[in-house]
Amino acid sequence: MENFVVGIDIGGTKLATVVADVSGRIISKVREPTHANKGPEYVLQLLVDMVYQTIKQAELELKDISAIGVSCGGPLDTKTGIVYSPPNLPGWVAFPLKEKLEFEFRIPVKIENDANACALAEYRFGGGRGYKSVLYMTMSTGIGGGIVLNGQVYHGVNDSAGEVGHQILLPDGPLCGCGKRGCLESLCSGPAIARRAKEAIQAAVSQSVILNLADGEVDAVKSEHVLLAAKKGDTLALELIDETAYYMGWGIANLVNILNPDIVLLGTIAIAAGDLLLEPIRKTVSSFAMTRPAEAVTIMPAQLGESLGDLAAVSLVV
Amino acid sequence: MENFVVGIDIGGTKLATVVADVSGRIISKVREPTHANKGPEYVLQLLVDMVYQTIKQAELELKDISAIGVSCGGPLDTKTGIVYSPPNLPGWVAFPLKEKLEFEFRIPVKIENDANACALAEYRFGGGRGYKSVLYMTMSTGIGGGIVLNGQVYHGVNDSAGEVGHQILLPDGPLCGCGKRGCLESLCSGPAIARRAKEAIQAAVSQSVILNLADGEVDAVKSEHVLLAAKKGDTLALELIDETAYYMGWGIANLVNILNPDIVLLGTIAIAAGDLLLEPIRKTVSSFAMTRPAEAVTIMPAQLGESLGDLAAVSLVV
Numbered sequence: 001m002e003n004f005v006v007g008i009d010i011g012g013t014k015l016a017t018v019v020a021d022v023s024g025r026i027i028s029k030v031r032e033p034t035h036a037n038k039g040p041e042y043v044l045q046l047l048v049d050m051v052y053q054t055i056k057q058a059e060l061e062l063k064d065i066s067a068i069g070v071s072c073g074g075p076l077d078t079k080t081g082i083v084y085s086p087p088n089l090p091g092w093v094a095f096p097l098k099e100k101l102e103f104e105f106r107i108p109v110k111i112e113n114d115a116n117a118c119a120l121a122e123y124r125f126g127g128g129r130g131y132k133s134v135l136y137m138t139m140s141t142g143i144g145g146g147i148v149l150n151g152q153v154y155h156g157v158n159d160s161a162g163e164v165g166h167q168i169l170l171p172d173g174p175l176c177g178c179g180k181r182g183c184l185e186s187l188c189s190g191p192a193i194a195r196r197a198k199e200a201i202q203a204a205v206s207q208s209v210i211l212n213l214a215d216g217e218v219d220a221v222k223s224e225h226v227l228l229a230a231k232k233g234d235t236l237a238l239e240l241i242d243e244t245a246y247y248m249g250w251g252i253a254n255l256v257n258i259l260n261p262d263i264v265l266l267g268t269i270a271i272a273a274g275d276l277l278l279e280p281i282r283k284t285v286s287s288f289a290m291t292r293p294a295e296a297v298t299i300m301p302a303q304l305g306e307s308l309g310d311l312a313a314v315s316l317v318v
Numbered sequence: 319m320e321n322f323v324v325g326i327d328i329g330g331t332k333l334a335t336v337v338a339d340v341s342g343r344i345i346s347k348v349r350e351p352t353h354a355n356k357g358p359e360y361v362l363q364l365l366v367d368m369v370y371q372t373i374k375q376a377e378l379e380l381k382d383i384s385a386i387g388v389s390c391g392g393p394l395d396t397k398t399g400i401v402y403s404p405p406n407l408p409g410w411v412a413f414p415l416k417e418k419l420e421f422e423f424r425i426p427v428k429i430e431n432d433a434n435a436c437a438l439a440e441y442r443f444g445g446g447r448g449y450k451s452v453l454y455m456t457m458s459t460g461i462g463g464g465i466v467l468n469g470q471v472y473h474g475v476n477d478s479a480g481e482v483g484h485q486i487l488l489p490d491g492p493l494c495g496c497g498k499r500g501c502l503e504s505l506c507s508g509p510a511i512a513r514r515a516k517e518a519i520q521a522a523v524s525q526s527v528i529l530n531l532a533d534g535e536v537d538a539v540k541s542e543h544v545l546l547a548a549k550k551g552d553t554l555a556l557e558l559i560d561e562t563a564y565y566m567g568w569g570i571a572n573l574v575n576i577l578n579p580d581i582v583l584l585g586t587i588a589i590a591a592g593d594l595l596l597e598p599i600r601k602t603v604s605s606f607a608m609t610r611p612a613e614a615v616t617i618m619p620a621q622l623g624e625s626l627g628d629l630a631a632v633s634l635v636v
Contacts, residue, residue, distance in 0.1 A: 133474060133475050149472065157451050158578065158614045159578075163611065166608050254485040257485055258577070292477075295476075296475050296476040
């Protein structure tokens, strides 16, 4: 039959395997914690078991599966299928994931970095349907990106394209996880928003409900508290959201000038914040980008929500 | 026979028409001033005459020509062939250049904005040969860009991709020709380098031979004088070059993170300056870009020199 595919989503904390039909409908799903600290061979064996279990749960057999799509943190090589030490998967030093999975299942395996796979899923099944050039940007612990041009993930020459969160806006700005200063990620990721909130609270520039929402503990302040406080109309929180929107809008304007996409889809924090964040982002983009590309672009929250990770892996093979 | 093509290069001050064989070898060439102020119909008639003359000069006839490639300042629509008011061609308001040329010659016409056409020419015949993803950046009156991915010009959704010179680095920086502030172009174009030189000379921060090279007239200082002075070891000129390299390197690092090209080719000023400018640019890129894309990229001067404009138009149709 071969009318079904397997999707594998490898995160730093969670693993998921799904079986889907060729239209992308999820039929069965298995979840497990990653146990990343136990190394790649352990995780591989766990994934293999999960795949068999997911197929069984779908009342199918291995022979019904035509391909396996894997969404995994990069850097990785999409051609060889080798994973190169993603920050969230310690010990995965040049791990030949595609080869190992193909050896086990004797089925073609396609590996893609998670941001690219999410971009493809949004293009195929989510907010990017019907658009030609889709830029997807995560906005959570980090700011990653995936670029889909004319229906294809754009990889660049060594699978490193789309590092949109590491464009530098303020070379003397805050230290980023990548080791540089003032990357978009160091200004607009969840931890960056939280850091700016903590600094403002500690400087006691104004009263804010952010601290109350974090049970009075400055160190416990998270971007979620800032969002919640902003929705309640808290002045400091609204300033922090505006500042975030300014930097995001600036970064997106540069991307719009370079890539001229017809849609930019923003994940996680942008979904939670909605127009509170998106409206000032759109305003900054239309003031910072060139007129023609700015007129051509729509900026929206990503649409797949909870199912994004599953569909990311599946979209690689359907 | 149809083994020959015509290339038309439309600049704000000069027009050129060439006949080339299908390998890109130029056989004949005619040049004229543009007379841009006389409007598009006048320029069109001039171009038509030039094309006939160029074909005659090549000892060919119209029936030997298989296609016409046109390189022209944008914005323009590559599908409809309509040119939309390029800054250097006043009065070209939605001018249907492709349609008019096809009506005249009854031969397929392909129109491309000049930076994209130059990128394609460098990919086909110049410094980009053998590379997969080529980013070409002009560095003269303005900073334009063309992106060739897997052998194809990347246009974006409405032919506005590649506006690499209008990524904003300093939102409170100098006013750019585009109306925004602190674009890469406002910091690193020829006029921007000259402006910074004039400011430094007027502030009398140091003695410099730049002023002597401009015959003692501050208002006459050009980027060429800065380059020449830098080559003589002039301190101020070297500082200006280093500052230019810093901003160029910063902008290119962002592009390298986003596009992951295997080669970046820099035109005009970078060709004239050579390693004096390129070495500090390379250093900034390797310190500002992510490791993997930085390792994959080569940064070089463009190679086609004087013949770039001719080959730009020709490369569209061979």
